[in-house]
Amino acid sequence: MTLICCEPVRMVGSAATALRPVYSLVSLEIVGRRRAEALLLGSRILIRYSARLHLSQNRISDDHSRPLYSVTQNASLPTFSLVGGGSSGTYSAIRLSDLGKTVVVVEQHDQLGGQTQTYTDPTTGGKIDYGVVVWHGLSIVRDYFASLNASLVYRPTDNITTKYFDFTTGKLDTSYVPDAPADLIAAFSGYVNQIAKYPYVNAGLFLPSPVPSDLLYQPQTMIGFLLGFAKGMGNLLKQPTLYVMKNFGADIITDILATFAGKGFLTTALHNNHLLYANAAAVLGNNIFSNSTIVSVDRSSHNQVKILVNTTNMKVYTMLQCDTIMMTIPPKLDNLKGCDLSRFELSLFGQFMNKGCYAGFVRNSGLPNNITIFNVNPNTLYSHALLPATYKIAQTSVPGLVVAVFGANQTIPDQQGQHQILSDLKQLQVAGKGRSNPEFVIYTSHTPFELTVPTAAIAGGFYQQLYGLQGTRNTFYTGAAWHTQDSSLLWQFTEALLPNITAN
Numbered sequence: 089m090t091l092i093c094c095e096p097v098r099m100v101g102s103a104a105t106a107l108r109p110v111y112s113l114v115s116l117e118i119v120g121r122r123r124a125e126a127l128l129l130g131s132r133i134l135i136r137y138s139a140r141l142h143l144s145q146n147r148i149s150d151d152h153s154r155p156l157y158s159v160t161q162n163a164s165l166p167t168f169s170l171v172g173g174g175s176s177g178t179y180s181a182i183r184l185s186d187l188g189k190t191v192v193v194v195e196q197h198d199q200l201g202g203q204t205q206t207y208t209d210p211t212t213g214g215k216i217d218y219g220v221v222v223w224h225g226l227s228i229v230r231d232y233f234a235s236l237n238a239s240l241v242y243r244p245t246d247n248i249t250t251k252y253f254d255f256t257t258g259k260l261d262t263s264y265v266p267d268a269p270a271d272l273i274a275a276f277s278g279y280v281n282q283i284a285k286y287p288y289v290n291a292g293l294f295l296p297s298p299v300p301s302d303l304l305y306q307p308q309t310m311i312g313f314l315l316g317f318a319k320g321m322g323n324l325l326k327q328p329t330l331y332v333m334k335n336f337g338a339d340i341i342t343d344i345l346a347t348f349a350g351k352g353f354l355t356t357a358l359h360n361n362h363l364l365y366a367n368a369a370a371v372l373g374n375n376i377f378s379n380s381t382i383v384s385v386d387r388s389s390h391n392q393v394k395i396l397v398n399t400t401n402m403k404v405y406t407m408l409q410c411d412t413i414m415m416t417i418p419p420k421l422d423n424l425k426g427c428d429l430s431r432f433e434l435s436l437f438g439q440f441m442n443k444g445c446y447a448g449f450v451r452n453s454g455l456p457n458n459i460t461i462f463n464v465n466p467n468t469l470y471s472h473a474l475l476p477a478t479y480k481i482a483q484t485s486v487p488g489l490v491v492a493v494f495g496a497n498q499t500i501p502d503q504q505g506q507h508q509i510l511s512d513l514k515q516l517q518v519a520g521k522g523r524s525n526p527e528f529v530i531y532t533s534h535t536p537f538e539l540t541v542p543t544a545a546i547a548g549g550f551y552q553q554l555y556g557l558q559g560t561r562n563t564f565y566t567g568a569a570w571h572t573q574d575s576s577l578l579w580q581f582t583e584a585l586l587p588n589i590t591a592n
């Protein structure tokens with residue numbers, strides 16, 4: 089049987105290699121129909137693999153626009169399908185490939201990296217990292233970067249002056265005094281002793297039953313610096329201590345303290361953090377389905393998973409068949425559309441709440457080139473700004489371009505954040521400010537951010553039940569909701585999962 093379609097067709101694994109480049113007109117000969125099906129959906133063709141297939145190219149014509157492929161049974165298709173090509177998904181894909189597994193990555197955007205993004209200024213060519221800007225000085229980080237030919241350096245301190253403004257009035261808050269390094273060092277040593285009592289919090293959310301009540305209470309006091317450091321996480325004083333410890337574990341405290349000695353956090357030597365993901369993409373090659381989302385997932389079989397993927401920019405549907413699906417995306421219900429969730433999975437994922445985080449590059453702000461501004465509120469404990477708010481406006485390495493970061497207690501429309509950032513910029517009464525006619529160069533959403541559940545759910549065994557999903561229905565999970573919003577620590581968490589995943 090020969091089928092002709094007028095849309096591009098993508099295949100995976102060895103098939104992908106055989107079909108590169110993707111042709112706009114393809115004819116297919118399907119051999120062994122009992123084990124392979126092809127459906128014509130209107131003008132589209134849907135190839136459904138119900139067995140592992142091998143493609144070989146048998147060109148019978150010199151007309152390169154119409155190659156003919158013979159499809160036969162028996163060869164390798166991916167063992168693992170990873171949904172999400174951000175920090176955890178890319179790490180998983182690279183490490184599973186290292187271990188000799190075949191993988192495909194399904195990523196909704198046009199490139200890998202998730203929250204790790206780098207803006208290239210079209211005029212100067214200058215690179216500005218945003219989202220994930222630093223990693224910990226851990227061996228897992230150094231090894232991963234080395235394996236992908238991306239060099240790391242300690243993050244340099246800049247010569248920009250930090251000013252503290254009350255964005256509710258637009259005025260400089262002269263009463264705000266940041267913690268002195270000596271005070272911080274003393275405060276952190278007491279704090280580190282506290283978190284050492286809960287080692288399972290450092291490695292993940294491996295909570296005992298019952299969950300210690302100290303982890304459930306809201307903190308009565310706080311190191312003020314941490315509230316400022318983690319503004320996008322909302323008011324930490326209103327969250328269970330567990331989430332404070334998740335966001336500020338031993339590794340992050342170690343690196344904050346090390347910055348006083350000129351060491352601490354790492355960043356890329358070229359100040360182009362996207363490089364890590366560009367290099368990873370080169371390794372993974374055609375096994376990345378970018379601009380792609382899930383249409384449906386079928387995990388009803390005990391030994392295989394079928395995933396129908398829509399590659400939106402090519403208007404192509406692909407049916408992936410694999411042994412195991414690895415979910416690395418934020419597991420909010422509206423982000424899991426098409427997945428065949430069980431009632432139990434629905435009941436767990438349905439409990440997640442999230443924060444909103446948005447970043448915009450703005451020109452014509454009128455701000456002087458030598459200051460970065462933090463939003464403080466003199467009427468709150470530790471002067472933390474209440475969300476929703478623009479909480480930071482930072483200088484970038486491109487003159488005249490600032491980056492504004494906006495946080496909200498839940499997902500908000502883009503227009504709301506954009507409107508607030510622009511009006512904050514206009515309102516700020518900064519000495520030396522020029523004419524302010526701010527406009528966005530880009531505006532990006534990092535939402536859903538910081539997935540949490542109510543304290544009662546934690547006490548009721550939510551995380552024990554969540555972790556119990558690992559490996560069930562041929563599915564494994566990683567990503568920030570399973571540990572913390574910290575790439576380095578997520579790579580450690582994922583690495584620890586690999587023996588279970590590959591044994592499965």
Ligand SMILES: Cc1cc2nc3c(=O)[nH]c(=O)nc-3n(C[C@H](O)[C@H](O)[C@H](O)COP(=O)(O)OP(=O)(O)OC[C@H]3O[C@@H](n4cnc5c(N)ncnc54)[C@H](O)[C@@H]3O)c2cc1C
Binds near residue numbers: 220222575
């Ligand atoms: C402003 C900001 C600054 C940060 N700074 C740092 C920092 O300096 N250092 C640090 O370690 N961490 C930082 N973080 C935390 C950061 O979120 C984590 O380090 C890390 O990115 C989380 O990894 P992840 O794999 O869980 O999610 P992500 O990296 O967000 O990856 C998820 C991926 O899944 C894709 N996806 C989502 N839904 C779907 C879907 N339905 N179908 C297909 N694909 C989908 C997304 O497009 C994305 O590529 C920062 C976060 C923010 C928002």
